[in-house]
Amino acid sequence: MTETVSETASASASAAAAPSVAAAQLDGVITVAGLGEAGEEASYPACDGRAILILDSVVDEGNNGAAMPDIARQVLAAHPSGKPVHFTVPGACPSLRAQVDGANIYPIYIDYGSDVEAMCRAKATYGGNGRILGNVAEYIDPC
Numbered sequence: 001m002t003e004t005v006s007e008t009a010s011a012s013a014s015a016a017a018a019p020s021v022a023a024a025q026l027d028g029v030i031t032v033a034g035l036g037e038a039g040e041e042a043s044y045p046a047c048d049g050r051a052i053l054i055l056d057s058v059v060d061e062g063n064n065g066a067a068m069p070d071i072a073r074q075v076l077a078a079h080p081s082g083k084p085v086h087f088t089v090p091g092a093c094p095s096l097r098a099q100v101d102g103a104n105i106y107p108i109y110i111d112y113g114s115d116v117e118a119m120c121r122a123k124a125t126y127g128g129n130g131r132i133l134g135n136v137a138e139y140i141d142p143c
Contacts (some may be wrong), residue, residue: 028063029089029104033072040075043086045111047093047133051119051142054129055085056108057097063104074108081122083110093133107131116142 031042045052056074060067075085087106091098097105109131112119116132120143123130130143 030065030068033068035072038076042089044092045088045133047135050133051112051116052109052131052133053119053122054107054109054131058106059100060104071106085110094137095134
């Protein structure tokens with residue numbers, strides 16, 4: 001189920017306060033993903049040079065929220081590392097691709113802060129793509 005949320009502040013606030021909302025969209029962008037009672041809001045990581053491990057890049061073909069269940073399953077499941085898994089909106093930082101062939105991309109990731117070495121060790125163990133979040137549109141894996 002996909003629910004479209006208007007751009008009013010009250011609608012956005014009520015969507016963020018209600019984790020049982022299956023999916024919330026603002027201008028076609030998924031900002032909340034959930035399964036039943038469990039839900040997760042999109043994160044907005046700082047583009048400050050932090051290291052993240054992108055576990056998956058979920059593509060929302062048609063930008064209609066159909067990718068929400070896939071996002072929710074990944075962010076709500078426990079990761080073997082024990083670290084929390086997040087998702088962010090397309091292009092949250094210039095160093096994250098926003099779209100492919102016009103479809104929004106949602107990075108599913110673990111944030112390692114300034115510890116690039118730990119992120120690279122996790123990549124060697126779990127796979128994925130390392131990325132340094134910055135304000136330049138370069139997609140370089142430091143590992």
